[in-house]
Amino acid sequence: MADRSKSGYLDRKEARRIQKENRDTLKKLERSRKRKKIPESEYVTTMKDPANAVEFDDLHTFFYTDAGVVKSVDGVSFDVPKGKVVGVVGESGCGKSVTSLSLMQLLQRPQGQVTGGQIRLNLGDKAVDVTKMPEREMQRLRGNYISMIFQEPMTSLNPVFRIGAQVDEVIALHDTKGLSKAGIAERTIEMLDMVGIANSKGVYSMYPHELSGGMRQRVMIAMALACSPSIIIADEPTTALDVTIQAQILDLLAGLKDKINSSIMLITHDLGVIAQMADYVVVMYAGKVVEKGTAADIFEHPSHPYTIGLMASKPVVGKRAERLYSIPGKVPNPVNMPKYCYFRDRCEKKLPGCSQGYPCEYSLSETHKVSCRLWENGSTADDGGES
Amino acid sequence: MRTYIIKRLLISVVILFFTGLIIYGLMRSLPTSYIESMAMTKSMAPGSKSYDEWMEQLTAMYHMDVGILPGYIQWIGEVFRGNFGDSWKWSVPVLEKFNDSVWISFTMGLIAFVIEMLIAIPLGVLAATKQYSKTDYTISVAALAGISLPTFFFASLLKLLFSVKLGWFDLYGLVGRDYEQLSQTGKILDQAKHLVLPIVTLVVVSMGSLMRYTRTNMLEVLNSDYIRTARAKGLSERRVIFHHAFRNTLIPIVTIVGGSLPGLFAGALITETLFAIPGIGYVSYQSMVSGDIPFSMFYLVFMAVLTLLGNLLSDILYAVVDPRVRVA
Numbered sequence: 247m248a249d250r251s252k253s254g255y256l257d258r259k260e261a262r263r264i265q266k267e268n269r270d271t272l273k274k275l276e277r278s279r280k281r282k283k284i285p286e287s288e289y290v291t292t293m294k295d296p297a298n299a300v301e302f303d304d305l306h307t308f309f310y311t312d313a314g315v316v317k318s319v320d321g322v323s324f325d326v327p328k329g330k331v332v333g334v335v336g337e338s339g340c341g342k343s344v345t346s347l348s349l350m351q352l353l354q355r356p357q358g359q360v361t362g363g364q365i366r367l368n369l370g371d372k373a374v375d376v377t378k379m380p381e382r383e384m385q386r387l388r389g390n391y392i393s394m395i396f397q398e399p400m401t402s403l404n405p406v407f408r409i410g411a412q413v414d415e416v417i418a419l420h421d422t423k424g425l426s427k428a429g430i431a432e433r434t435i436e437m438l439d440m441v442g443i444a445n446s447k448g449v450y451s452m453y454p455h456e457l458s459g460g461m462r463q464r465v466m467i468a469m470a471l472a473c474s475p476s477i478i479i480a481d482e483p484t485t486a487l488d489v490t491i492q493a494q495i496l497d498l499l500a501g502l503k504d505k506i507n508s509s510i511m512l513i514t515h516d517l518g519v520i521a522q523m524a525d526y527v528v529v530m531y532a533g534k535v536v537e538k539g540t541a542a543d544i545f546e547h548p549s550h551p552y553t554i555g556l557m558a559s560k561p562v563v564g565k566r567a568e569r570l571y572s573i574p575g576k577v578p579n580p581v582n583m584p585k586y587c588y589f590r591d592r593c594e595k596k597l598p599g600c601s602q603g604y605p606c607e608y609s610l611s612e613t614h615k616v617s618c619r620l621w622e623n624g625s626t627a628d629d630g631g632e633s
Numbered sequence: 634m635r636t637y638i639i640k641r642l643l644i645s646v647v648i649l650f651f652t653g654l655i656i657y658g659l660m661r662s663l664p665t666s667y668i669e670s671m672a673m674t675k676s677m678a679p680g681s682k683s684y685d686e687w688m689e690q691l692t693a694m695y696h697m698d699v700g701i702l703p704g705y706i707q708w709i710g711e712v713f714r715g716n717f718g719d720s721w722k723w724s725v726p727v728l729e730k731f732n733d734s735v736w737i738s739f740t741m742g743l744i745a746f747v748i749e750m751l752i753a754i755p756l757g758v759l760a761a762t763k764q765y766s767k768t769d770y771t772i773s774v775a776a777l778a779g780i781s782l783p784t785f786f787f788a789s790l791l792k793l794l795f796s797v798k799l800g801w802f803d804l805y806g807l808v809g810r811d812y813e814q815l816s817q818t819g820k821i822l823d824q825a826k827h828l829v830l831p832i833v834t835l836v837v838v839s840m841g842s843l844m845r846y847t848r849t850n851m852l853e854v855l856n857s858d859y860i861r862t863a864r865a866k867g868l869s870e871r872r873v874i875f876h877h878a879f880r881n882t883l884i885p886i887v888t889i890v891g892g893s894l895p896g897l898f899a900g901a902l903i904t905e906t907l908f909a910i911p912g913i914g915y916v917s918y919q920s921m922v923s924g925d926i927p928f929s930m931f932y933l934v935f936m937a938v939l940t941l942l943g944n945l946l947s948d949i950l951y952a953v954v955d956p957r958v959r960v961a
Binding site for chain 1: 857858859861862863864865866867868869870877880881884954955956957
């Protein structure tokens with residue numbers, strides 16, 4: 247094992263063993279998912295707190311690759327309260343997007359699988375666990391109850407269909423009022439107006455390549471909001487856009503959220519965006535939540551060394567610095583995660599105790615939780631954390 | 634769009650002129666000369682003129698006593714008067730020989746092509762949507778086997794199985810022994826029956842590459858962002874694949890359709906020879922080998938015209954399926 251991580255190569259025996267293991271596990275998982283009839287009792291559940299729109303509870307999402315099992319999301323728990331914005335931050339590859347794709351059930355299957363934990367979704371009259379829901383039921387929720395804004399507006403619209411047709415499609419699909427064709431088109435134009443597209447009638451019959459990136463992202467947002475979803479996942483909605491458009495898009499999202507009173511799960515690695523938008527912040531590192539709390543908790547009292555490092559690497563307007571701070575070292579190999587705190591080797595404040603197992607979650611206040619041994623004393627350990 | 638097509642057609646004329654020149658130059662420079670071999674035979678007859686005298690006379694007779702460029706101009710002049718000349722090898726007007734042999738090849742090619750598309754594209758889509766499954770592997774292996782099988786081998790296998798062992802079809806030929814006694818519909822059915830094995834050969838041998846091509850394209854499309862968007866809308870998998878993905882897969886496939894236009898008229902030399910079908914593939918090969926300049930010139934320039942038209946056709950089809958390349 248030690249040899250492998252050093253050289254990065256697998257010997258043939260090892261590769262074959264991994265392939266066989268993957269095949270067996272995936273077959274079992276896919277078979278249970280592909281059953282003809284999945285009884286409702288298997289996925290209907292109750293919310294821990296009815297004020298939450300979504301509860302991620304000890305979510306495990308793994309990718310079974312030829313190099314071994316990649317634990318992209320490894321025991322993530324956090325809540326998205328109704329009508330609030332939850333920001334999820336972390337560096338590339340830390341599992342932010344995979345967490346949201348698990349909620350949408352849009353993982354690249356069969357390699358990507360939710361292997362444990364629950365994602366409870368509050369549907370008002372009942373709650374469901376989306377990780378166990380059959381595909382057909384899930385299709386009814388997607389685009390209607392939960393919708394997603396993706397990070398690449400340039401490629402996220404189908405190039406061969408007109409904008410109008412693409413927005414119409416989602417409205418017609420989840421329409422319960424029996425709208426006519428003209429009614430649907432009217433609703434689409436209304437949505438395009440709402441996201442601030444001036445020439446909405448003209449854009450209705452345009453193709454995606456005739457629009458700029460910002461316009462396309464607006465169309466994506468119109469499409470995501472067309473059915474007034476209760477939960478909007480915005481996966482780095484402004485990464486591909488320049489700063490002025492970014493501000494407009496964020497304002498737009500915040501305004502629309504209030505208008506249709508939905509919760510937003512905002513995924514980004516831009517702390518500025520989080521500070522502007524989020525009510526709650528979840529900081530992820532290497533597939534785990536390292537710190538979570540209200541925006542005030544995180545920005546005023548960052549407690550995990552990783553969060554502190556993130557804050558320090560953000561440029562500050564008006565302050566001259568020779569070099570921008572960066573956290574030393576790199577993320578451990580996702581196939582072979584160490585047995586101790588994943589951040590230990592990069593941490594500037596490591597204690598001798600840090601080598602013994604992954605730290606559990608410590609509560610600093612009612613809302614503020616952190617997984618770091620620095621807080622072992624002077625706070626009470628939460629028994630819901632990792633062992 | 635109209636100005637675009639007119640522009641393309643005008644450019645095509647220029648390209649065609651030079652293509653024809655190259656073909657003519659090559660035909661004239663071939664080591665096998667029909668005139669030389671004819672002079673050789675004639676001079677060997679008892680009491681005949683010498684080889685050199687025959688050469689001089691025949692060259693003048695066939696208008697080959699000028700250089701390549703004047704010869705080519707001369708040929709074009711004749712073509713504009715609608716005269717493609719007489720075939721040297723077949724001793725009939727070029728058009729007549731062509732007309733005799735091309736339609737059987739065209740029918741065979743067209744049927745094979747349509748069957749190929751009808752089988753290969755759905756199979757390619759199926760293999761892509763079930764990537765790395767048993768279905769995918771089965772289809773891919775079958776396709777690879779089809780690509781790798783040499784035509785002559787596969788045709789012989791078919792003959793052995795269906796003609797020799799089972800006796801369902803005749804070994805070769807286009808018509809049966811009792812063809813003349815059959816009624817009109819009987820004649821058509823008899824010919825159709827004789828075309829079954831050649832068409833099966835053509836389909837199996839050429840289907841694999843189209844299927845692989847469809848599969849690769851479909852996989853690429855299925856991994857794109859807009860397919861994820863379509864799924865995020867809550868669309869059923871069926872609609873995602875056959876509406877959103879398929880339209881995008883069509884874009885590269887139409888180039889194949891346009892590019893296969895000349896192929897329909899080119900005939901299939903090996904298949905035609907094996908099944909003794911007097912198609913254009915066989916005739917054009919014989920003409921070229923014996924240095925029959927009028928026939929080869931007509932045939933090759935005709936192919937060049939079809940290739941140019943095929944390219945234009947794929948460009949137009951491109952614009953039909955892909956809004957991004959439409960010219961205002």
